[in-house]
Amino acid sequence: MEKAIQLLKDYVSHASVSNNPDAAEGMAGARDFIANRLESIGFSIEIMDTPRHPVVVGRYGYDKPGSEHWPHVVLYGHYDVQPPEPHELWTHPAFDADVRDNRIYGRGAADNKGPVIVYTCALENLFNQYPDMPLKIIYLLEGEEEIGSPNFSLVLERLKDELSEADFVLLSDTGGPDDQQLVITTQLRGLADLEVKVIGPSTDLHSGLYGGAVYNPLQALTEICSSLHNPDGTINVPGFYDDVVPAADWEREELGIRPMTEEELKHFTGAPELFSVPGFSPVEAIRFQPTLEFNGIGGGYQGPGPKTIIPSEAFVKITCRLVPDMDPFKIQELVKDAIESRVPASVKVEVTLGETGYPYLVVPPARPNTPEDQSSHLAKAFQLVDRAVEAHFGKRPLYLREGGSIPIIADIKQATGKDTILLGLYTPDDRAHAPDESFHLGIMEKAIPAMEDIFKGLAGIA
Amino acid sequence: MEKAIQLLKDYVSHASVSNNPDAAEGMAGARDFIANRLESIGFSIEIMDTPRHPVVVGRYGYDKPGSEHWPHVVLYGHYDVQPPEPHELWTHPAFDADVRDNRIYGRGAADNKGPVIVYTCALENLFNQYPDMPLKIIYLLEGEEEIGSPNFSLVLERLKDELSEADFVLLSDTGGPDDQQLVITTQLRGLADLEVKVIGPSTDLHSGLYGGAVYNPLQALTEICSSLHNPDGTINVPGFYDDVVPAADWEREELGIRPMTEEELKHFTGAPELFSVPGFSPVEAIRFQPTLEFNGIGGGYQGPGPKTIIPSEAFVKITCRLVPDMDPFKIQELVKDAIESRVPASVKVEVTLGETGYPYLVVPPARPNTPEDQSSHLAKAFQLVDRAVEAHFGKRPLYLREGGSIPIIADIKQATGKDTILLGLYTPDDRAHAPDESFHLGIMEKAIPAMEDIFKGLAGIA
Numbered sequence: 001m002e003k004a005i006q007l008l009k010d011y012v013s014h015a016s017v018s019n020n021p022d023a024a025e026g027m028a029g030a031r032d033f034i035a036n037r038l039e040s041i042g043f044s045i046e047i048m049d050t051p052r053h054p055v056v057v058g059r060y061g062y063d064k065p066g067s068e069h070w071p072h073v074v075l076y077g078h079y080d081v082q083p084p085e086p087h088e089l090w091t092h093p094a095f096d097a098d099v100r101d102n103r104i105y106g107r108g109a110a111d112n113k114g115p116v117i118v119y120t121c122a123l124e125n126l127f128n129q130y131p132d133m134p135l136k137i138i139y140l141l142e143g144e145e146e147i148g149s150p151n152f153s154l155v156l157e158r159l160k161d162e163l164s165e166a167d168f169v170l171l172s173d174t175g176g177p178d179d180q181q182l183v184i185t186t187q188l189r190g191l192a193d194l195e196v197k198v199i200g201p202s203t204d205l206h207s208g209l210y211g212g213a214v215y216n217p218l219q220a221l222t223e224i225c226s227s228l229h230n231p232d233g234t235i236n237v238p239g240f241y242d243d244v245v246p247a248a249d250w251e252r253e254e255l256g257i258r259p260m261t262e263e264e265l266k267h268f269t270g271a272p273e274l275f276s277v278p279g280f281s282p283v284e285a286i287r288f289q290p291t292l293e294f295n296g297i298g299g300g301y302q303g304p305g306p307k308t309i310i311p312s313e314a315f316v317k318i319t320c321r322l323v324p325d326m327d328p329f330k331i332q333e334l335v336k337d338a339i340e341s342r343v344p345a346s347v348k349v350e351v352t353l354g355e356t357g358y359p360y361l362v363v364p365p366a367r368p369n370t371p372e373d374q375s376s377h378l379a380k381a382f383q384l385v386d387r388a389v390e391a392h393f394g395k396r397p398l399y400l401r402e403g404g405s406i407p408i409i410a411d412i413k414q415a416t417g418k419d420t421i422l423l424g425l426y427t428p429d430d431r432a433h434a435p436d437e438s439f440h441l442g443i444m445e446k447a448i449p450a451m452e453d454i455f456k457g458l459a460g461i462a
Numbered sequence: 463m464e465k466a467i468q469l470l471k472d473y474v475s476h477a478s479v480s481n482n483p484d485a486a487e488g489m490a491g492a493r494d495f496i497a498n499r500l501e502s503i504g505f506s507i508e509i510m511d512t513p514r515h516p517v518v519v520g521r522y523g524y525d526k527p528g529s530e531h532w533p534h535v536v537l538y539g540h541y542d543v544q545p546p547e548p549h550e551l552w553t554h555p556a557f558d559a560d561v562r563d564n565r566i567y568g569r570g571a572a573d574n575k576g577p578v579i580v581y582t583c584a585l586e587n588l589f590n591q592y593p594d595m596p597l598k599i600i601y602l603l604e605g606e607e608e609i610g611s612p613n614f615s616l617v618l619e620r621l622k623d624e625l626s627e628a629d630f631v632l633l634s635d636t637g638g639p640d641d642q643q644l645v646i647t648t649q650l651r652g653l654a655d656l657e658v659k660v661i662g663p664s665t666d667l668h669s670g671l672y673g674g675a676v677y678n679p680l681q682a683l684t685e686i687c688s689s690l691h692n693p694d695g696t697i698n699v700p701g702f703y704d705d706v707v708p709a710a711d712w713e714r715e716e717l718g719i720r721p722m723t724e725e726e727l728k729h730f731t732g733a734p735e736l737f738s739v740p741g742f743s744p745v746e747a748i749r750f751q752p753t754l755e756f757n758g759i760g761g762g763y764q765g766p767g768p769k770t771i772i773p774s775e776a777f778v779k780i781t782c783r784l785v786p787d788m789d790p791f792k793i794q795e796l797v798k799d800a801i802e803s804r805v806p807a808s809v810k811v812e813v814t815l816g817e818t819g820y821p822y823l824v825v826p827p828a829r830p831n832t833p834e835d836q837s838s839h840l841a842k843a844f845q846l847v848d849r850a851v852e853a854h855f856g857k858r859p860l861y862l863r864e865g866g867s868i869p870i871i872a873d874i875k876q877a878t879g880k881d882t883i884l885l886g887l888y889t890p891d892d893r894a895h896a897p898d899e900s901f902h903l904g905i906m907e908k909a910i911p912a913m914e915d916i917f918k919g920l921a922g923i924a
Contacts, residue, residue: 201733212742223691271663287674307779310757317763346735
């Protein structure tokens, strides 16, 4: 543990803020650090350039005789971090990792540097113990995760053949409710992004001289927006729900085992009251239902006091979170069609289709709706993870659909056909993306031997 | 005319931008200029301090024996101007007045320095010709008109007794359709200003982690906003129309004499199509109907690209334009009540009541709905103005309700009981408030003798 903590402190010290062009030194430092770390434990290293931040590719076991028949696992992590601002809200400087209260504090300590140190420590222990361990590993460490992985599809394209020969992907970049109960994330929601602009008069008009004779674009916009939900909160876009895969009974039951209470959810959100669509509790709706959210709206005068104008135009930003098997491109078209059919003749509308991400769903073995071959490497890996977590954390992991999105997981599936096991090592108290981010040392301490068990099991070492 | 043009050029050269604290020298220069100008033709001058920009008060005829029985007129103008920006859109520097194409160009050349020069030139000619002219005049020249006259009520309070003894108010700070057809504005719409804030979660939320469990404040806001109009465009606030005074037939007919066509209105606004409530053409609706306009809306992420948040809060700025006899305070309460009754429990709403202005209506004599005593000084003045305009411009003025607001006119009526004759000398081509503002020299040339006739008539000089 002492070594693991020191490694994580060193890794955190490199301010690898991928969205900040001034942080090139921190990006290079973190990249070199993790490349050296992998090389020092036995990986061969390739630095794969992209238009922005290179990917570190580590390979292990590839050159050994007979390795073409070995189990082959893809590991993924990212060496970039969120911006640390606002600095004044940090108890201790963001890039000078500080150990206190059984946690290690610093930007990236949890997301995603902590889990990567866990993985490398587990592998180092194993490689020392079993120098000829029959396991092929390709470890991808991305530098653009926090800016939406804009170039990861390039990397997938280049590595497509190699990754297609692997058995599955394993990574830790998700979380669970607390340090006692780990979660394996079985679903990530997809995303469909649109921007709507409503255009009325050619310039802002004096509302005294013209008010009454033109349709106010803000009025049109709010009417369009308000038409997109029904009074019960469901989405009023024809065809929107057509491809939704209903949650299985066991998935609802799983949610009940360590329920996030509505009180907790209310506390986390600070909302006056929670709200969910009929047939789903708020906790369920986040996981089992799609959404259509307005992320930003703007138009006209935004300064202090009044300004008596009829604005020339207004916009709204919309993103839909999608559950399997919704298709983001189809959803963009459905929402666009609904909006365009609801525009009054006295204004114009422009709908711009933005980013997309497919939803992802993997069903662990021995579940009523599992499509997995129980003898596959993936099924075996799920069982190994389950057993290792129970052995070291005292409880089996929960298998939960989650509401968030990691679009690259569906991209990997689409490009290579490979599924991913998402073993979460974060907790809400980690405050990922916020000031005073930290990683729980208790989780770190248990996760290293758990990962050793998993890799040993994959390699077929008893 | 040469002298009038030179005076206006000098007056324009003082950059009296009332909203700009750095323009103190220009404000003082314009104030001194117009105070000296009034003094030079026979007015006694008082500079009345306010918390911001002083008011120039000129008095004439007060000290003459028997003047307490003379006709007593209040003139009003303002020496401040709109900001000139953007400077690069001016053909010639904004404060270096330039004569071309039968116009004098410069910031404030029309609004309101041109008409004030017209009045002072007419008075100068008369005072020279009739040194003992039996007419009492108080001329108020405000320095805060372009910033909403925040201190004019103070001035009214101080001058209440004196103004209450006057017969009526006369000013030129409105316009007509072109240089051939003058308009007397009989209505100014009032104003009721509100700002609405909808508050949901305590901070912006990750739409993946929480989307589905909370009511999006933007969704609530657009639903509230969209509820405030009916599908036909009328305002869906109980009681909103209760106090509206219908337009008289002659008022609709007057609008038809020099109609602004829908084509013209479409051209001016640049709207894809015009829109008005049932029973009123767009040209009529601006004048005879109240509005509820959204002037600005904002909430959530406004930058480029998507950001997958559920915003914590959102706002909308609303102003209602009111026609007689709507009460702005009553309207604020009705709109507030309607909004508060339509808020879902899962968000909170805060409605802030802002500025108010009463609508104003004056009916000229010899009209079916005139309440004026035909022998009053006001009725006599209306007739004098009518005759003078016809004599010098070739056509009688039109008597039109307008859609804009000059709240001080209703304030004067409330404080002193006095009505105002608004003789418009602007045209749309003056581009008031815009770059390349100008004043039409043809109007100036005819308006000076027309004003002489009016003042002569008021003084009873044949």
